[in-house]
Amino acid sequence: MTPKQIAAFAIGPIGGAVIGLISLPVITWLFSQEDVGRMAMLQVTLSFSILLFSLGLDQSYVREFHEAESKPALLKCAMLPGLVLLLGTVSALLLLGGKPADWLFDVPALHLSLLVAVALIASYIARFLSLVLRMNERGLAFSMSQLLPKLLLLVIIGVYITVGADKDLTNLVLANTAAIAFVCAIFGWNTRSDWYRGIRATLDIDQLKGMLRFGLPLILGGLAFWGLTAIDKVFLRTLASFEELGVYSVAVSFAAAATILQGVFSTVWAPTVYKWASAGTGLESVHKVSRYILALVTLGFALAGLLSWVVTFFLPANYEPVQWIVVSCMGYPLLYTLSETTVVGIGISRRSSFSMLAAITAFAINLVGNWWLIPIFGAAGAAVSTCVSFWVFFFLRTEFSIYLWKPMPRLVLYSFTLVCVAGAAVFTLWGQVLKGWMVGYWLVVLVCWAVAFREEVLEVAGFFRRKVV
Numbered sequence: 037m038t039p040k041q042i043a044a045f046a047i048g049p050i051g052g053a054v055i056g057l058i059s060l061p062v063i064t065w066l067f068s069q070e071d072v073g074r075m076a077m078l079q080v081t082l083s084f085s086i087l088l089f090s091l092g093l094d095q096s097y098v099r100e101f102h103e104a105e106s107k108p109a110l111l112k113c114a115m116l117p118g119l120v121l122l123l124g125t126v127s128a129l130l131l132l133g134g135k136p137a138d139w140l141f142d143v144p145a146l147h148l149s150l151l152v153a154v155a156l157i158a159s160y161i162a163r164f165l166s167l168v169l170r171m172n173e174r175g176l177a178f179s180m181s182q183l184l185p186k187l188l189l190l191v192i193i194g195v196y197i198t199v200g201a202d203k204d205l206t207n208l209v210l211a212n213t214a215a216i217a218f219v220c221a222i223f224g225w226n227t228r229s230d231w232y233r234g235i236r237a238t239l240d241i242d243q244l245k246g247m248l249r250f251g252l253p254l255i256l257g258g259l260a261f262w263g264l265t266a267i268d269k270v271f272l273r274t275l276a277s278f279e280e281l282g283v284y285s286v287a288v289s290f291a292a293a294a295t296i297l298q299g300v301f302s303t304v305w306a307p308t309v310y311k312w313a314s315a316g317t318g319l320e321s322v323h324k325v326s327r328y329i330l331a332l333v334t335l336g337f338a339l340a341g342l343l344s345w346v347v348t349f350f351l352p353a354n355y356e357p358v359q360w361i362v363v364s365c366m367g368y369p370l371l372y373t374l375s376e377t378t379v380v381g382i383g384i385s386r387r388s389s390f391s392m393l394a395a396i397t398a399f400a401i402n403l404v405g406n407w408w409l410i411p412i413f414g415a416a417g418a419a420v421s422t423c424v425s426f427w428v429f430f431f432l433r434t435e436f437s438i439y440l441w442k443p444m445p446r447l448v449l450y451s452f453t454l455v456c457v458a459g460a461a462v463f464t465l466w467g468q469v470l471k472g473w474m475v476g477y478w479l480v481v482l483v484c485w486a487v488a489f490r491e492e493v494l495e496v497a498g499f500f501r502r503k504v505v
Contacts, residue, residue: 044175048182061350073281080266087258089118092251108233158220165223185219257392260399268418271406284415291365326377331489337456341478364464367423378434381441390436398429
């Protein structure tokens with residue numbers, strides 16, 4: 037992609053993160069800590085439903101897009117099976133007396149269950165329509181569809197403040213569901229020609245079988261990845277309380293600033309690598325890209341460790357532990373992004389079972405870690421367990437990719453990431469006691485970073501200097 041196209045894709049994650057950092061403190065001041073924790077359970081459920089009901093066909097769509105003769109027919113093959121399954125499941129739960137709101141929020145209210153159902157269906161549809169924009173490199177439309185729902189959520193909360201609406205769970209769920217439905221509508225409008233032609237296209241059973249062969253192994257791996265990212269919240273609800281879950285979810289939300297890097301890079305990287313693979317050129321750049329991402333990951337951890345105290349100025353006093361927890365919460369977006377640069381061999385070789393194995397192993401470690409650490413450390417234990425598990429996930433993806441594809445230098449990769457993860461764990465669990473020592477630790481990491489990545493820093497500085505001049 038050209039710099040202009042990359043910038044178009046970057047608007048959404050950057051703008052969304054900025055708006056999220058504005059709305060998050062407002063939500064913590066307006067709504068109870070328990071309700072903030074309950075919303076975390078809604079997000080867990082949405083991500084689970086997308087992973088489960090997509091049947092791995094969203095990944096098949098990305099993999100086959102550049103080689104498919106009919107893109108609308110490919111969309112129909114990818115989207116239809118899971119949509120039918122999701123609609124049937126949601127209808128059965130509601131008609132047979134199921135109470136999703138009771139399961140998620142411990143509040144047996146039908147209107148909340150209906151809102152959850154709408155959010156589930158809208159988020160599933162939005163997932164596939166977003167891939168249409170992403171794969172067609174329509175960066176601005178993709179970004180606006182990400183940005184507008186978060187802006188709408190902020191507007192709705194502003195309306196609540198203006199009219200003096202009740203600051204209760206119903207209004208919080210309503211605001212989030214409206215935002216999800218809005219993004220689905222925007223995606224639908226921006227991709228109207230694609231899905232309309234997809235509806236009219238003939239369903240190719242042979243093509244669907246081939247996509248399922250690639251995608252079905254990803255279901256188990258996808259569920260394991262969901263567990264890797266969400267089991268901490270489930271354990272916190274079970275072994276701790278909604279209050280602890282609220283603190284943890286706020287820390288995760290602040291750490292989501294790092295998803296700017298994850299969102300921009302992942303959106304651009306996967307289509308680019310598969311395009312390179314299809315053309316048989318460009319793959320020699322993978323190692324260079326991984327060096328740049330490693331530099332950003334290390335810098336992100338170090339700056340988070342040095343500046344995490346800033347979040348206390350924006351939150352109520354009962355969220356004070358967030359400043360220690362947030363650094364370990366950076367592990368998910370940063371290490372996942374780095375693993376996307378080293379895992380390309382699995383995608384190119386179409387050996388998706390190895391991705392599944394990496395996710396399952398890391399998930400198992402996270403299960404044990406949460407079971408062990410949460411009763412002792414609460415939300416801090418959940419953050420450390422997830423951070424360590426994502427390092428294992430990154431390590432396994434890298435090693436499997438090397439096994440299936442070709443070797444890559446990885447001493448620097450493992451050294452810097454281990455230093456960052458170890459520092460984040462100590463900072464989260466004992467940072468309040470080791471304040472001065474931890475400042476020194478992160479400063480040393482920064483010095484080592486400047487020495488190890490001086491060529492990359494100079495190259496980037498030179499690039500911007502040429503652009504300015």
